Amino acid sequence: MIPKGTPYTRRSSHVSAPSTPLPPSPSVRSTSSFSNLRRPTRTNSICSSAASSRSSSPLRSSTSKSETQFLPPRRLTTIKRTSSLSSNNTSNNNTTYRGTITVAIRPKPTPPTHFSNSWLVTDPETIVHDDMGEFKFDHVYSPHVSNLEIYESINKPMIDKLFQGFNATVFAYGMTGSGKTYTMMGSGGDGGDDDGLIPLSVSYLFSKVIEVGLVGERKFDVLLSYLEIYNERIYDLLDSESLVGGTTTPSRGFGSGGGRNESVSTNELKIRDDSKYGVRVMGLREQRCESSEELMKWIRRGDSHRKTAETDYNARSSRSHAIVLIRLTNTNVIDGTSISSTLSLCDLAGSERATGQQERRKEGAFINKSLLALGTVISKLSAESTAASHGNSPNANGNGHIPYRDSKLTRILQPALSGDSIVTTICTIDTQKESAAETLNTLRFASRAKNVSLHVNRKPLMNSTDGNDKDQRIAKLNKIIEEQQQLISQLKTNGGNKSVGLGLGLGVSTAHGSGVRVTKEIMNPNITLLRAENKVLKYKLENCEKLLDKDTLELQDSDLTEIVDMLPAGVGSLLETKIQGLQSQLRQYRRYVGQLETQLSLTTSRTEADKENYVAAGKNDEIQELRRMLERKDKIITALQSAKRMRDRALKPMS
Numbered sequence: 038m039i040p041k042g043t044p045y046t047r048r049s050s051h052v053s054a055p056s057t058p059l060p061p062s063p064s065v066r067s068t069s070s071f072s073n074l075r076r077p078t079r080t081n082s083i084c085s086s087a088a089s090s091r092s093s094s095p096l097r098s099s100t101s102k103s104e105t106q107f108l109p110p111r112r113l114t115t116i117k118r119t120s121s122l123s124s125n126n127t128s129n130n131n132t133t134y135r136g137t138i139t140v141a142i143r144p145k146p147t148p149p150t151h152f153s154n155s156w157l158v159t160d161p162e163t164i165v166h167d168d169m170g171e172f173k174f175d176h177v178y179s180p181h182v183s184n185l186e187i188y189e190s191i192n193k194p195m196i197d198k199l200f201q202g203f204n205a206t207v208f209a210y211g212m213t214g215s216g217k218t219y220t221m222m223g224s225g226g227d228g229g230d231d232d233g234l235i236p237l238s239v240s241y242l243f244s245k246v247i248e249v250g251l252v253g254e255r256k257f258d259v260l261l262s263y264l265e266i267y268n269e270r271i272y273d274l275l276d277s278e279s280l281v282g283g284t285t286t287p288s289r290g291f292g293s294g295g296g297r298n299e300s301v302s303t304n305e306l307k308i309r310d311d312s313k314y315g316v317r318v319m320g321l322r323e324q325r326c327e328s329s330e331e332l333m334k335w336i337r338r339g340d341s342h343r344k345t346a347e348t349d350y351n352a353r354s355s356r357s358h359a360i361v362l363i364r365l366t367n368t369n370v371i372d373g374t375s376i377s378s379t380l381s382l383c384d385l386a387g388s389e390r391a392t393g394q395q396e397r398r399k400e401g402a403f404i405n406k407s408l409l410a411l412g413t414v415i416s417k418l419s420a421e422s423t424a425a426s427h428g429n430s431p432n433a434n435g436n437g438h439i440p441y442r443d444s445k446l447t448r449i450l451q452p453a454l455s456g457d458s459i460v461t462t463i464c465t466i467d468t469q470k471e472s473a474a475e476t477l478n479t480l481r482f483a484s485r486a487k488n489v490s491l492h493v494n495r496k497p498l499m500n501s502t503d504g505n506d507k508d509q510r511i512a513k514l515n516k517i518i519e520e521q522q523q524l525i526s527q528l529k530t531n532g533g534n535k536s537v538g539l540g541l542g543l544g545v546s547t548a549h550g551s552g553v554r555v556t557k558e559i560m561n562p563n564i565t566l567l568r569a570e571n572k573v574l575k576y577k578l579e580n581c582e583k584l585l586d587k588d589t590l591e592l593q594d595s596d597l598t599e600i601v602d603m604l605p606a607g608v609g610s611l612l613e614t615k616i617q618g619l620q621s622q623l624r625q626y627r628r629y630v631g632q633l634e635t636q637l638s639l640t641t642s643r644t645e646a647d648k649e650n651y652v653a654a655g656k657n658d659e660i661q662e663l664r665r666m667l668e669r670k671d672k673i674i675t676a677l678q679s680a681k682r683m684r685d686r687a688l689k690p691m692s
């Protein structure tokens with residue numbers, strides 16, 4: 038085994054001797070599909086990227102000094118600038134992403150005692166083996182690249198896509214001990230300070246949440262889930278309540294400093310097909326996180342529950358596939374629309390040769406089986422993409438079926454691999470001679486992945502009226518509660534003013550004034566009840582009016598008392614108005630009668646013929662009738678004044 042913590046020193050320039058031919062991998066049937074594989078064309082000696090110095094972060098771009106250090110000078114001019122995502126990505130607008138799986142190769146630094154390897158990184162896209170030829174990928178890093186540089190070229194642009202509403206998936210693939218956990222989690226577990234892609238991504242994600250949120254038009258919600266697949270069973274790494282004392286395998290939990298796994302989850306989770314998400318892990322916890330510190334605290338906690346163990350190849354080997362899922366909901370506070378997209382960060386367990394320990398052997402068998410299933414899925418997808426690019430239907434040769442169901446890992450990655458996510462794989466390799474067969478397998482996997490086409494649509498915009506989003510529904514309900522509380526306090530205020538309103542003589546003016554409008558608004562919540570009450574009042578009013586319309590001579594004080602009893606509070610004011618109206622009419626009648634009488638007296642001096650004409654015109658009758666009306670109105674007024682007095686008496690205790 039390689040001693041840990043071996044200091045890496047600069048390597049002198051030389052070409053290693055050709056290694057013995059490697060046996061074909063059992064998981065690879067043919068090499069004919071390796072479109073990336075070419076015979077090496079080197080003519081001069083090129084040292085591997087180990088010649089570059091260890092990254093002296095902070096940030097350096099992918100075109101920085103370290104890159105040129107491992108390149109032969111003659112090739113400098115031919116370097117194609119690598120795109121941050123797949124180099125053939127043709128994302129034509131903001132709603133679709135077209136490209137292939139982005140593939141990056143990260144060689145593990147070789148200890149100085151193991152220089153006799155045949156792998157050379159010749160440019161930022163190419164790795165060459167003396168016998169097996171040249172492999173080209175989107176990114177081929179120097180062995181001394183820092184996690185920060187990888188994050189800059191891979192994760193950062195993917196998180197930018199996440200904010201645009203695309204799902205994004207990054208998974209680390211490679212043989213055991215080749216540096217997957219080092220890449221994803223960082224060197225925290227080994228006491229180092231090279232933060233991995235997960236903590237760096239989380240920091241960037243929250244800095245963007247704050248930056249974009251400052252503008253005030255958008256708000257964000259971040260939910261974390263963390264699961265592991267161990268021996269073909271899925272466990273929730275955040276669900277501490279279902280954890281009981283169990284294994285004593287050493288933990289290399291990120292940032293945990295390599296404590297011990299003192300608990301194991303007993304709640305195996307099931308996968309279900311889901312019309313919305315494609316595949317769903319039932320009962321998986323989602324933890325809302327407000328800051329990167331909080332989110333990383335949960336990941337560290339989950340990580341301490343992850344199954345790890347010492348193996349023949351790695352002192353702290355991950356025995357499970359671990360997947361961090363970060364769901365970002367981006368809401369436009371102005372129009373209420375939102376998009377939910379998910380960032381999946383996967384640290385897969387590494388393929389390995391059989392080991393002496395029975396428990397590790399069993400785990401290794403599960404790991405290899407699931408990685409084989411992933412390899413087969415990638416291989417079939419690659420074949421489909423190649424067929425499609427040649428204009429052939431993928432199903433034409435009957436190979437259209439993709440065996441996602443062969444393992445839990447492929448089931449969970451199914452939505453991502455079948456077009457629901459932008460995907461990047463970081464393939465870690467160990468360039469030492471004894472790992473050559475595994476490294477070749479990894480590069481074959483990477484070559485096939487490079488061929489897999491992706492056509493990813495942005496996640497759909499959800500409208501708050503869809504009612505799909507529970508947070509939006511809660512916000513809506515809160516708003517309704519707030520409105521109702523306002524209404525209640527308005528009603529209370531209005532109720533307190535009731536007697537005042539009556540005292541002020543609300544009547545005709547109230548019926549047309551703002552009082553009615555306010556009352557109408559306030560009535561809304563209990564409109565049915567108020568309508569019923571209104572009906573009763575109307576009925577009472579009609580009755581009162583009928584009584585008034587009766588010949589008032591018949592009205593006795595007892596009738597008036599009855600009327601007053603029936604009168605709802607406030608109707609007295611109506612009567613008062615009515616009396617005033619009648620009095621005004623009476624004054625007009627009196628004036629009119631007076632005029633008629635004047636005319637009558639004037640006509641007495643006229644001729645008999647004129648008198649007859651007047652009589653014929655019915656004026657006399659009219660005068661008589663008006664006199665009668667006057668008398669009647671006088672009586673009505675007397676009755677109403679009496680009613681008013683009664684009303685005043687009746688209302689007195691209320692004032």
Ligand SMILES: Nc1ncnc2c1ncn2[C@@H]1O[C@H](COP(=O)(O)OP(=O)(O)OP(=O)(O)O)[C@@H](O)[C@H]1O
Nearest residue numbers: 145213214215216217218219227351354355386387
């Ligand atoms: N790029 C690197 N620079 C320095 N050390 C590294 C690098 N990659 C891996 N190592 C070291 O190699 C050892 C194995 O790495 P790591 O645990 O990340 O491998 P792995 O691929 O996750 O293995 P497994 O599949 O068994 O879990 C660790 O001690 C780690 O610190």
